[in-house]
Amino acid sequence: MFVSASIPGFSLGIDLCDGDASCVIQIQPSKSTKLTCTATDASPSMELKWFNGSSEITEGIENKSPVMTGTSRIISATLYVAPECTGSLICQAVDHNAKDVSGRFALVQLQLPGSAIKEASTGWMVTAIISLVTCIVLIAVLAFIIVKSRKTKRKDKSKPEEGEKLMEVNDKDKEINVKQGKMEELTTKVNDRDNEIKVKQGKIDELTAETQIKDNELQVKVRELTKLQEEVIKKDNEIKNNVEEIYQLKAAIQSKDNETGNKDEELSRLKAVIKSKDEDLSRFKTHEQESLDKLKKVKSDEEQIKINFRKLENSERSFREKKMDDLENIYVTVIPKGGSLVGIKRDGNSFTLKHSSTMYRFPHIFSIGAAAREIYEKVNCYVENAIDGGDSLVIAFGTSRSNPQFTTMYGDTEWKNAILPLTYKKIFERANQIKTRKYSVNLRSRFAHVLEDENNKGTSKVPESTFVDGCKDPMTMPSTESKDENSIERLFIEHRESITKGGSKHNCYVQYFIDTEEDHKTMTTGTITLVTLFEARVAKATFEKEGLKSPLEQFLADIAYKANSRCLLLAHLNEDKDDVKEVLKVAKTVC
Known part of the structure; x- marks a missing residue:
């Protein structure tokens, strides 16, 4: 992330404004100043904000449309500053979805020529220069005295009267030592003076910031006072108009009295x-x-309508809960494909293989060629269960040699009539019905398909826009909040394309988290997990209580065996006889 602030003819980088660096811009009194703040590599949820001290600036800001440069997303915000404006302005880049929301910031100090801040800064610099020059002069004098003293010592050694000269030299040394002591005292005083100047400069900066805050508060009060004065003037004008009307009425009365002489009648x-x-x-x-x-x-x-609606909603919820209680915890239905029942005798909700006495009986069997919307009618009550705060698991499974289960869940060319799109459309439809002043429904989702090649055994791959490449444990995958139907539809399309991109199919799942809130507090959280399996053994292992399980199988088993969980298995048959037998055996085992 790189943040910069600039005006025409001047560029200011964040590295120059962080820490103790001074970033001061002088504004001409007769010109307006335009400050532009730019952030690169910005996430979709990042935005730029301007602050005057601790107060956020909401007016006079122009936010430009984001620009993509390669893979970098660039955002910018321009602030128009009045000519008389001075003080500290802060541009901050904030990402609301990040854990650390403090952001990066750039500080810009605006001041007019001849302002108090400049005078204080110039006074400190002059004082420092004078102190430095004084130190240099004292050091030069001391050096001159030392050199002269040494020359005197060498001359005195050549004379016969060494005793007297030696005493003179000692006197000179003492005198030099005294001057050195004074020099050190002066240096200490100069340093103390510099420290005092720095402390005073800090206090001046603090006073300047406080003054700016007070000025801002004063400007707010002045604006409020101006509004009050305008209202008073408006009221005065109304009173004057009323007085004028009264005068006009009195004048009219007087005129009529004078004209007709009949004052009482008028x-x-x-x-x-x-x-x-x-x-x-x-x-x-x-x-x-x-x-x-x-x-x-x-x-x-x-308000009474809303109360009645909530009562109706609670009544409908009780009815739906009773309806779910009437179903078994694990409900199995079979979806045959054209040509899949060759050699199989169907009798109501049971199958009997020819040349065999084995019978497979199920709670429900769809007719051949059943449409996706007809299948969704079985799924709908599981969606309602999740909206009411329950946990639902819907598994469409078959074999890897054909993919009717993928068509059921994800659709083909008419994908909008598939189970997954119909599910999130139903959730948003119910959310709009429930939404009132106090109640709301929020949706979060996970989209993933499980890679089963040698390099990525059991890795869950998610859409790239969720900023997660993959993870071994499905429970650790992040969920993405979807505010409307369009946002979740984009994730679904990206997820669907990532599955169909390669020639082979992978087991995949979509999980929706439905939070029902009252007065902005989460009351219930329901989940519905819709799974597409290309291996019948995974469906079987999910409902086996013993044995080693893959991360995906364990993830599905944890959902299936929750106390309030409801499961629906959609067993898909194709034309292959071996596949049909395998799928029927698994379905019968689970049932």
Whole structure:
């Protein structure tokens, strides 16, 4: 992630604005300033925000459409700053879906030429330069004294009067030591002075920030006061207009009195007009009160309708729960394909293989060529169970030599009439029915197909847009929130294309999490898992309580054996006799 802020003719990078670096832009008093903040490699949920101190700026911001450069998504936001504006502006890149929502930020300090901040900064620099020059001069004087002292020592050694010269040298050394001590004291004082200047500079910065905050608060108060003044002026104008109208009425009365000489008659007429106006005003107030009463009644009726709707919803939910209780925990139905019943005798909901006495009896058997919507009618009550907070498991299985189960779940050319699209459409349809001021339904989903090659044994692959390449344990896969039908449809299409991209088919599943909320608190969470298996043995292993299981088989078994779980098996038959026998045996074992 890289964030930058810029104005025409000036570029400012985040690395120059992080930490203690100073990023100051001087604005000309007669010009407006345009600041542009740009973020690269931005996620779809990332956005840019501008802050003035700790207050978010919501006006004067132009958000440009995202631009794709290769694989990088670039977003930008432009802030228009008034000429008189000074202070600290912060551009922050925030990703709401990330765990760390603090983001990266760029700090820009705006100031007018001759401002207090500049004067304080310039004063500190002048003081520092004077201190530095003073130190250099003192060091030069000290060096000169030391050099001269050494030259004097060498001359004194050549003279015969060594004793006196030696004493003079010692005196000079003492004098030098004294001056060195004074020099060190001066240096210490200079350093202390520099530290004091830095501390004062910090306090000046703090005072400047506080002043900016106070200025912002004052501007808000000024705007509020301005609005109040405008309202007062408006009221004054209305009063003046009313006074003028009264004066006009009085003038008219006086004029009529002068013209006709019948003041009493004219006055009576005007009083009648005023009385009529008063009656009109009284009728208007009565009508207004009646309208308010009707509005209250409408709101009351609306609230009562919502209460009745919730009662109806609870009643329907009780009916659906009873309906699910009437079904077995594991309900098996068979979906035969054209040509799959050759050599098989069908009698109602049972099959008997010819030249064999083996009979396979099931709760329900579809007719040959049953449409996807007809099959969905069996799935619908399991979708309702999930919306009501239960756990549903729907498994469509067959063999790898044919794929009628894939057509049932994912469809062919008319994929919108398949089981999976009809399921998420039903969830959003019920969500819109339930949604009121207090109640809402949110949907999260997982899309995955399980790779079974030598390099990726048991790895669950998910759509690339979910930012997860794959994982061994299906329970650790992240769920993606879908706010509308279009967003989940994009994930479904991407998931479907990833399955059909290769020549071979892999076991795959889609899991929906349905959260029902009341007053923004989750009340129930139901799940429905729709699985497409190309191996009948996986369906069989799922419902066996003993034995080693693959991650997918264990994942499905955990759902199947939950206390409130309801399971539906859609056994698909094709033309191959061996496949038919295998599928019927597994279906009968589970049943």
